[in-house]
Amino acid sequence: MNSLVLTLTEALRYRGGIGQWSWILHRVSGLGVVLFLTLHVIDTSWAVFYPGLYEEAIAAYQSPLFTLGEFALVACVVYHAYNGIRIVIFDFQPRWWKHQQRAAFAVLGLTAVTLVPVFALMLIEVIDHYGHSPFVLGLDRVLLAQAPFAVGIVVAIIGAVLLSGLVGLVTGGGEAGGRAGSKFERFWWSFMRVSGVLILPLVFGHLVLMHVVQGVFALTEAGSTIIGTRGLLNVSGTATEFVLARWNTSLAGPTAGVGLWKLYDIGLLLLVTVHGFNGLRYVLTDYTTDKPMLRRAATYLTLIAGVVLLVVGGAALLAGIEPTALDMACHAQEELGKTLSEFCQARIGG
Amino acid sequence: MVDVTLRIRRYNPEDTQNRKPYWQEFSLKDCHPSDRVLDMLHRVKWEQDGTLALRRSCAHGVCGSDAMRINGRNMLACKALIRDLFSPVPDSVKIQVEPILGLPVLKDLIVDMEPFFAHYREVMPYFINDDPLPANGRERFQTQEDRERFDDTTKCILCACCTTACPSFWANGQYVGPAAIVQAHRFIFDSRDKATAERLAILAEPNGVWRCRTIFNCTPACPREIEVTRAIGEVKLAIQRGTTEGIIKVTEIKEVVSNS
Numbered sequence: 001m002n003s004l005v006l007t008l009t010e011a012l013r014y015r016g017g018i019g020q021w022s023w024i025l026h027r028v029s030g031l032g033v034v035l036f037l038t039l040h041v042i043d044t045s046w047a048v049f050y051p052g053l054y055e056e057a058i059a060a061y062q063s064p065l066f067t068l069g070e071f072a073l074v075a076c077v078v079y080h081a082y083n084g085i086r087i088v089i090f091d092f093q094p095r096w097w098k099h100q101q102r103a104a105f106a107v108l109g110l111t112a113v114t115l116v117p118v119f120a121l122m123l124i125e126v127i128d129h130y131g132h133s134p135f136v137l138g139l140d141r142v143l144l145a146q147a148p149f150a151v152g153i154v155v156a157i158i159g160a161v162l163l164s165g166l167v168g169l170v171t172g173g174g175e176a177g178g179r180a181g182s183k184f185e186r187f188w189w190s191f192m193r194v195s196g197v198l199i200l201p202l203v204f205g206h207l208v209l210m211h212v213v214q215g216v217f218a219l220t221e222a223g224s225t226i227i228g229t230r231g232l233l234n235v236s237g238t239a240t241e242f243v244l245a246r247w248n249t250s251l252a253g254p255t256a257g258v259g260l261w262k263l264y265d266i267g268l269l270l271l272v273t274v275h276g277f278n279g280l281r282y283v284l285t286d287y288t289t290d291k292p293m294l295r296r297a298a299t300y301l302t303l304i305a306g307v308v309l310l311v312v313g314g315a316a317l318l319a320g321i322e323p324t325a326l327d328m329a330c331h332a333q334e335e336l337g338k339t340l341s342e343f344c345q346a347r348i349g350g
Numbered sequence: 351m352v353d354v355t356l357r358i359r360r361y362n363p364e365d366t367q368n369r370k371p372y373w374q375e376f377s378l379k380d381c382h383p384s385d386r387v388l389d390m391l392h393r394v395k396w397e398q399d400g401t402l403a404l405r406r407s408c409a410h411g412v413c414g415s416d417a418m419r420i421n422g423r424n425m426l427a428c429k430a431l432i433r434d435l436f437s438p439v440p441d442s443v444k445i446q447v448e449p450i451l452g453l454p455v456l457k458d459l460i461v462d463m464e465p466f467f468a469h470y471r472e473v474m475p476y477f478i479n480d481d482p483l484p485a486n487g488r489e490r491f492q493t494q495e496d497r498e499r500f501d502d503t504t505k506c507i508l509c510a511c512c513t514t515a516c517p518s519f520w521a522n523g524q525y526v527g528p529a530a531i532v533q534a535h536r537f538i539f540d541s542r543d544k545a546t547a548e549r550l551a552i553l554a555e556p557n558g559v560w561r562c563r564t565i566f567n568c569t570p571a572c573p574r575e576i577e578v579t580r581a582i583g584e585v586k587l588a589i590q591r592g593t594t595e596g597i598i599k600v601t602e603i604k605e606v607v608s609n610s
Contacts, residue, residue: 007521010451015422016515019566023517087564094583100566185560186589289522
């Protein structure tokens with residue numbers, strides 16, 4: 001902690017120029033994205049495992065708190081992506097370093113240029129949504145729905161620290177690795193750059209489809225067209241139907257072949273999770289070098305969290321869909337107090 | 351003429367009353383815009399407070415012993431002129447001087463350089479070649495191009511301006527730091543040296559080059575204008591590719607030579 005506080009206060013005091021601010025923004029934006037990624041992968045897996053919970057999660061996403069968070073998230077992703085490109089360019093062409101200041105300002109400029117129209121489109125959706133006196137999940141329920149995540153994160157941290165303490169007792173502590181670590185860090189350095197570039201088109205595609213073209217409010221609009229599904233309609237007006245219809249859309253046709261969006265989401269999940277949690281490992285281990293116990297815990301925490309997300313998200317993507325999923329989603333909407341679609345009324349009535 | 355207020359970070363471990371670092375201000379009349387920060391520190395020490403502790407030796411930017419943080423940036427006190435810090439120079443200026451960060455402060459502006467030199471020694475900063483001498487028993491030849499590859503990193507004077515400007519080093523004193531990597535670069539890219547693989551292996555460890563997050567604080571901090579972040583980047587590429595071949599292109603070197 002000392003090391004983190006010292007670095008933060010001195011980074012504010014040291015007049016290091018734009019490069020230093022780019023680095024701080026890159027870390028902060030990365031941490032923001034990883035936090036939302038954790039919620040989002042687990043939430044989305046509920047569309048398959050617990051459709052009721054998924055409806056509640058999407059209702060939370062449609063609440064004002066998450067709307068603010070969505071704007072912040074998009075800003076984080078866009079900045080992190082552009083600044084990442086800058087880092088990759090100067091990593092592979094160190095002789096161009098003289099342009100790095102201009103490049104850092106260009107990243108800020110491009111981020112602003114990208115965000116202005118994106119935010120405008122998102123804002124139009126928000127205004128349009130609230131113009132129809134929509135259902136809004138109360139802040140108490142929104143926060144309550146996030147409580148399991150807070151508990152899960154705390155449990156994961158305590159678990160990692162306990163595990164690290166135990167390993168320390170068994171091995172007598174000290175620094176893990178040594179010379180064997182050299183190829184390890186070299187691999188991760190290359191991976192972060194390659195994965196970062198591969199993520200770019202995937203994550204921008206995802207952002208455009210899910211936050212700009214068809215925002216989060218459209219997920220539960222009965223009768224709306226589901227984006228990327230050759231014109232399928234969301235009959236039930238449940239977020240569950242939206243997700244399942246997309247994952248069932250395949251390259252070959254509506255019912256055969258491998259799911260187009262499943263493949264897309266598997267690629268995105270794999271790259272973003274590994275990139276994100278290795279980035280988190282970088283941040284956590286940077287400030288715990290003088291405390292081997294915490295440093296090990298940081299590695300365990302990111303490893304465990306990354307594996308959990310990959311398993312949960314992967315299982316949801318590969319699992320079969322329960323035929324009763326939509327019924328459960330309809331029931332959940334009723335329980336939340338939403339106005340039900342005709343489809344849901346018929347399902348619940350029957 | 352300029353009136354200077356010198357705000358200095360003081361610390362005296364022998365003062366039992368006040369064991370914490372504190373700021374102290376000194377007023378200096380009639381300074382010249384071409385005066386160096388070192389001149390002003392001398393005036394304070396010689397005319398106002400003889401207890402002020404600072405390290406300096408040659409006082410001409412060669413020995414590298416008076417690195418300090420001046421107005422928020424690392425530089426050598428003997429190379430920082432008032433007119434470099436302010437342009438145009440007003441009638442009265444305030445200059446803040448504090449020790450470089452990341453190394454233990456011994457007294458006032460003097461830090462313990464030993465951890466810094468320990469990292470320097472880690473990279474084996476000396477010429478290694480156990481091959482038999484050339485037939486004439488004299489020097490090992492090298493083309494001008496080969497010499498030019500590491501010319502920039504021969505300029506380092508080990509003042510620690512770069513290493514103590516690095517947020518990664520502030521956070522983690524075990525990181526070898528920019529200066530040690532610059533010194534390693536000087537031998538890694540020397541065609542006559544035979545220990546490239548060993549040095550690359552040392553710098554490939556978790557507290558080697560990978561702790562560099564390309565923040566670029568080190569490059570403008572260097573009083574010798576060494577392209578520090580570039581040198582670190584070239585070492586990273588050499589580790590990643592497992593060879594120094596093709597990383598610094600000779601054609602560019604020729605341009606540099608003909609331009610200078």
